[in-house]
Amino acid sequence: MQVNMTINGQEADEEIEPRMLLVHFIRDRLGLTGTHWGCDTSNCGTCVVLIDGEPVKSCTTLAAMVSGHDVTTVEGLEVDGVLDPVQEGFMQCHGLQCGFCTPGMMLTARALINKNPDPTDGVIREAISGQICRCTGYATIVRSIHWAADHDAAVSVGSAS
Amino acid sequence: MTTTEPSPEAVEEERPIGFGRLLRKEDPRLIRGMGKFVDDIQLPGMLHLAILRSPMAHARIVSIDTSAAQALPKVVAVITGADLAEKGLAWMPTLSNDVQAVLATDKVRFQHQEVAFVVAEDRYSARDALELIDVEYERLDPVIDVRTALDADVPVIRDDLEGKTDNHIFDWETGDEAATDAVFDSADVVVSEEIIYPRVHPAPMETCGCIADFERVAGKLTLWCTSQAPHAHRTVYALVTGLPEHKIRLIAPDIGGGFGNKVPIYPGYVCAIVASLVIGKPVKWMEDRTENLVSTGFARDYVMKADIAATKEGKILAVRTDVLADHGAFNGVAAPVKYPAGFFGVFTGSYDLEAAYAKMTAVYTNKAPGGVAYACSFRITEAVYLVERIVDCLAYELGMDPAELRLKNLLKPEQFPYSTKTGWVYDSGNYEPALRKAMEMAGYDELRREQAEKRERGELMGIGVSFFTEAVGAGPRKDMDILGLGMADGCELRIHPTGKAVIRLSVKSQGQGHETTFAQIVAEEIGIPPEDIEVLEGDTDNTPFGLGTYGSRSTPVSGAAAALVTRKVRDKAQIIASGMLEVSVADLEWNKGSFSVKGDPSKSVTIQDIAMRAHGAGDLPEGIEGGLEAQICYNPENLTYPFGAYICVVDVDPGTAVVKVRRFIAVDDCGTQINPMIIEGQVHGGLTDGVGMATMQMIAFDEDGNCLSGSLMDYLIPTALEVPDWETGYTVTPSPHHPIGAKGIGESATVGSPPAVVNAIVDALKPYGVRHADMPLTPSRVWEAMQGNHTPPI
Ligand code: FES
Ligand code: FES
Numbered sequence: 001m002q003v004n005m006t007i008n009g010q011e012a013d014e015e016i017e018p019r020m021l022l023v024h025f026i027r028d029r030l031g032l033t034g035t036h037w038g039c040d041t042s043n044c045g046t047c048v049v050l051i052d053g054e055p056v057k058s059c060t061t062l063a064a065m066v067s068g069h070d071v072t073t074v075e076g077l078e079v080d081g082v083l084d085p086v087q088e089g090f091m092q093c094h095g096l097q098c099g100f101c102t103p104g105m106m107l108t109a110r111a112l113i114n115k116n117p118d119p120t121d122g123v124i125r126e127a128i129s130g131q132i133c134r135c136t137g138y139a140t141i142v143r144s145i146h147w148a149a150d151h152d153a154a155v156s157v158g159s160a161s
Numbered sequence: 162m163t164t165t166e167p168s169p170e171a172v173e174e175e176r177p178i179g180f181g182r183l184l185r186k187e188d189p190r191l192i193r194g195m196g197k198f199v200d201d202i203q204l205p206g207m208l209h210l211a212i213l214r215s216p217m218a219h220a221r222i223v224s225i226d227t228s229a230a231q232a233l234p235k236v237v238a239v240i241t242g243a244d245l246a247e248k249g250l251a252w253m254p255t256l257s258n259d260v261q262a263v264l265a266t267d268k269v270r271f272q273h274q275e276v277a278f279v280v281a282e283d284r285y286s287a288r289d290a291l292e293l294i295d296v297e298y299e300r301l302d303p304v305i306d307v308r309t310a311l312d313a314d315v316p317v318i319r320d321d322l323e324g325k326t327d328n329h330i331f332d333w334e335t336g337d338e339a340a341t342d343a344v345f346d347s348a349d350v351v352v353s354e355e356i357i358y359p360r361v362h363p364a365p366m367e368t369c370g371c372i373a374d375f376e377r378v379a380g381k382l383t384l385w386c387t388s389q390a391p392h393a394h395r396t397v398y399a400l401v402t403g404l405p406e407h408k409i410r411l412i413a414p415d416i417g418g419g420f421g422n423k424v425p426i427y428p429g430y431v432c433a434i435v436a437s438l439v440i441g442k443p444v445k446w447m448e449d450r451t452e453n454l455v456s457t458g459f460a461r462d463y464v465m466k467a468d469i470a471a472t473k474e475g476k477i478l479a480v481r482t483d484v485l486a487d488h489g490a491f492n493g494v495a496a497p498v499k500y501p502a503g504f505f506g507v508f509t510g511s512y513d514l515e516a517a518y519a520k521m522t523a524v525y526t527n528k529a530p531g532g533v534a535y536a537c538s539f540r541i542t543e544a545v546y547l548v549e550r551i552v553d554c555l556a557y558e559l560g561m562d563p564a565e566l567r568l569k570n571l572l573k574p575e576q577f578p579y580s581t582k583t584g585w586v587y588d589s590g591n592y593e594p595a596l597r598k599a600m601e602m603a604g605y606d607e608l609r610r611e612q613a614e615k616r617e618r619g620e621l622m623g624i625g626v627s628f629f630t631e632a633v634g635a636g637p638r639k640d641m642d643i644l645g646l647g648m649a650d651g652c653e654l655r656i657h658p659t660g661k662a663v664i665r666l667s668v669k670s671q672g673q674g675h676e677t678t679f680a681q682i683v684a685e686e687i688g689i690p691p692e693d694i695e696v697l698e699g700d701t702d703n704t705p706f707g708l709g710t711y712g713s714r715s716t717p718v719s720g721a722a723a724a725l726v727t728r729k730v731r732d733k734a735q736i737i738a739s740g741m742l743e744v745s746v747a748d749l750e751w752n753k754g755s756f757s758v759k760g761d762p763s764k765s766v767t768i769q770d771i772a773m774r775a776h777g778a779g780d781l782p783e784g785i786e787g788g789l790e791a792q793i794c795y796n797p798e799n800l801t802y803p804f805g806a807y808i809c810v811v812d813v814d815p816g817t818a819v820v821k822v823r824r825f826i827a828v829d830d831c832g833t834q835i836n837p838m839i840i841e842g843q844v845h846g847g848l849t850d851g852v853g854m855a856t857m858q859m860i861a862f863d864e865d866g867n868c869l870s871g872s873l874m875d876y877l878i879p880t881a882l883e884v885p886d887w888e889t890g891y892t893v894t895p896s897p898h899h900p901i902g903a904k905g906i907g908e909s910a911t912v913g914s915p916p917a918v919v920n921a922i923v924d925a926l927k928p929y930g931v932r933h934a935d936m937p938l939t940p941s942r943v944w945e946a947m948q949g950n951h952t953p954p955i
Contacts (some may be wrong), residue, residue: 034194098672100417
């Protein structure tokens with residue numbers, strides 16, 4: 001079947017098997033390997049992308065379901081050579097170690113800050129609670145997201161507006 | 162070229178000291194999604210491999226029919242154990258000199274054991290074909306209960322081993338049994354408890370996998386692999402496949418967490434290699450999460466009977482233990498050969514004992530193989546859990562505060578280097594200040610007051626203390642090897658003509674930040690800024706030999722190698738500088754980045770000047786070759802012994818038995834600190850592991866050997882909601898034998914935190930008369946403890 005969607009501002013028009021998962025479409029077909037895969041059961045969140053600005057687990061989404069929609073992956077966070085404050089925050093606050101969960105965490109953070117520019121610790125923890133990080137123990141991720149919120153210059157990459 | 166003496170401030174600015182908080186060099190690619198993990202690599206013509214696994218824990222294979230799978234479009238090959246046996250590849254060595262089936266030939270010995278594999282043009286087709294393979298099994302009784310594995314009437318799992326008539330693997334002991342028994346016989350107080358450390362799994366976010374690419378014309382195999390130990394693995398693959406070692410290049414690219422899971426050799430890697438050798442195309446194998454949890458290296462699985470002897474005043478005299486170790490169907494323990502129980506011998510903990518004795522029996526069961534590290538420093542997690550739990554049981558019986566009991570018994574600074582009763586030499590330590598600092602950060606006395614008030618009101622609050630000593634940095638080659646490979650690490654440093662540098666390491670980061678910390682070590686030693694130093698690792702064609710990253714060994718072993726190779730280069734630079742400044746070597750002094758003439762600082766040359774001279778035209782001092790580089794192989798003289806004091810505060814809901822970890826205070830001492838930011842990160846990750854193991858993580862089986870923990874819905878891992886905001890602190894007690902005094906930090910928190918959490922939960926349950934309860938302390942297991950019917954988890 002044919003699917004057509006916008007990924008990081010670019011049109012993607014591809015012939016696929018109907019059963020193809022979005023995560024495999026993004027990684028194997030489009031070669032955007034920043035989106036990761038880490039479980040079979042929608043538990044880990046390493047595969048999170050934004051669909052029309054909302055964080056979604058791309059391992060549990062068929063590529064076909066996203067036809068006509070707007071997808072942002074980690075590769076779309078940096079715009080014209082300028083990092084998203086979320087990316088900067090993760091570097092500044094050591095919010096990543098192996099970096100495997102990081103793209104998903106950052107996209108969730110971006111969606112959160114778009115909605116809530118000044119989230120509390122509790123709100124941040126809740127927002128990332130569908131995602132697992134085995135390395136950081138989360139505290140530095142929480143700090144990173146605060147850093148991003150504090151430095152967010154009305155950037156709204158991936159927001160639906 | 163000489164320079165005038167800069168002001169001291171300018172020196173600081175221009176030649177930053179290497180150590181200190183420095184943002185990571187690996188982050189710019191990772192935050193852009195530009196890391197390169199194994200599954201990110203696509204090679205032209207690459208095929209995909211998927212593995213068929215056994216649904217039963219113990220069964221004879223009667224027949225396998227692969228015809229329907231073979232006939233599926235896009236399927237290139239379907240291979241069974243019989244096919245591998247023809248090539249002599251059906252079995253492979255484990256890291257403990259046992260053998261493990263690559264694909265089962267005679268029978269399957271654990272649920273999800275590898276039975277056949279499919280190679281197809283895409284991942285979906287490979288999986289489709291698995292469904293079409295028809296295997297007939299004849300069920301055999303499984304051996305699941307470790308306590309009965311040695312009974313006379315149970316089936317023999319390893320009938321592949323000649324003459325094997327039982328499920329026994331090894332017996333091991335350490336310490337002085339008679340002396341220990343004598344102390345116990347005359348002690349005022351003896352406390353005994355059965356303490357279980359259940360089977361857990363490291364579960365890194367990236368599962369294991371590889372791409373094997375055999376080029377027929379060159380006769381060379383390139384293996385991109387999730388490997389924590391690239392060089393050791395290359396040697397094993399040479400032994401398994403018969404390919405000459407120089408024709409194997411192993412590349413470990415970015416790795417999405419390891420925690421010990423990526424130390425062993427797994428059948429999937431060998432299958433991919435065989436497939437590429439036979440088909441002549443690149444072949445990718447990536448596990449799914451279930452495969453990762455059910456078949457790759459588990460950890461722990463120790464049933465420990467523990468006894469502690471003390472005076473009635475609370476002086477601890479001796480510790481004794483008898484351990485039953487479940488190693489699964491194949492003995493795949495990753496530990497130095499002479500240490501079948503890893504470094505469990507440090508179960509004497511941080512205390513000055515009169516005697517100690519441990520014995521252990523290891524057995525086969527019909528469960529997945531492993532016994533690998535899970536950030537455990539070779540079984541020290543089990544040892545520390547044992548001693549820190551039984552010390553708390555003693556405190557309970559004596560009616561003493563657990564922190565006070567520990568303070569009374571901790572080793573004193575003047576006792577170091579300290580030889581334990583089981584033969585370990587702790588290099589350095591200053592324990593009491595670490596515990597006092599943790600108590601101060603926690604507000605310990607205030608917490609106890611709060612607890613007393615809450616108990617009056619029927620609320621359950623617990624405060625848990627643990628103090629741990631680790632033994633890391635394996636190891637001295639006279640004692641330590643894995644499969645005959647000594648545990649010394651090579652390291653090579655090259656300074657380029659313009660004064661930039663590249664250092665090549667044998668270890669391999671899985672997220673620990675080697676590219677940053679090793680650049681800092683070199684920077685500290687030679688005054689070249691860290692950003693001018695490239696760190697290369699994870700490619701056996703381009704790095705020197707060494708045994709890899711696990712057991713917290715990168716900083717203690719390769720970190721020492723990096724410092725010493727840099728000093729070797731600096732020594733040569735000094736000779737070249739003496740020629741440039743026309744003075745004798747002895748007349749030069751080092752100012753972290755330049756040599757100057759003693760007494761005349763205006764005459765100096767920078768390391769960059771020296772590098773250019775080393776590579777340039779013109780004479781060098783007599784006997785000195787051009788270039789500025791060196792290579793060494795560092796053989797550690799001893800292990801290093803990081804330590805720490807942890808305090809955990811929990812609240813338990815008396816109605817639901819749900820545990821909330823409210824606070825966690827961790828004071829760590831890893832000797833000299835290279836990058837405090839990275840150290841804090843390592844500690845945070847380990848503390849999260851500790852909360853996970855104490856309260857939710859366990860790989861469980863039913864009586865038929867079905868693994869009940871095959872997904873992240875069943876094998877629970879803490880999210881951001883289950884862990885608190887960590888409170889960390891440090892003391893610094895350098896290692897006397899490590900060239901920069903660093904001890905390693907990768908696993909301290911994983912080792913030290915489980916007993917702190919369990920001690921806190923048990924402390925919360927004190928009003929119910931609970932002295933001990935086994936992990937994982939899920940609400941149902943806590944509830945059972947409150948009802949007085951707590952059963953062991955295995
Ligand atoms: S891959 Fe784990 S939730 Fe999508
Ligand atoms: S940084 Fe490794 S899993 Fe999060």
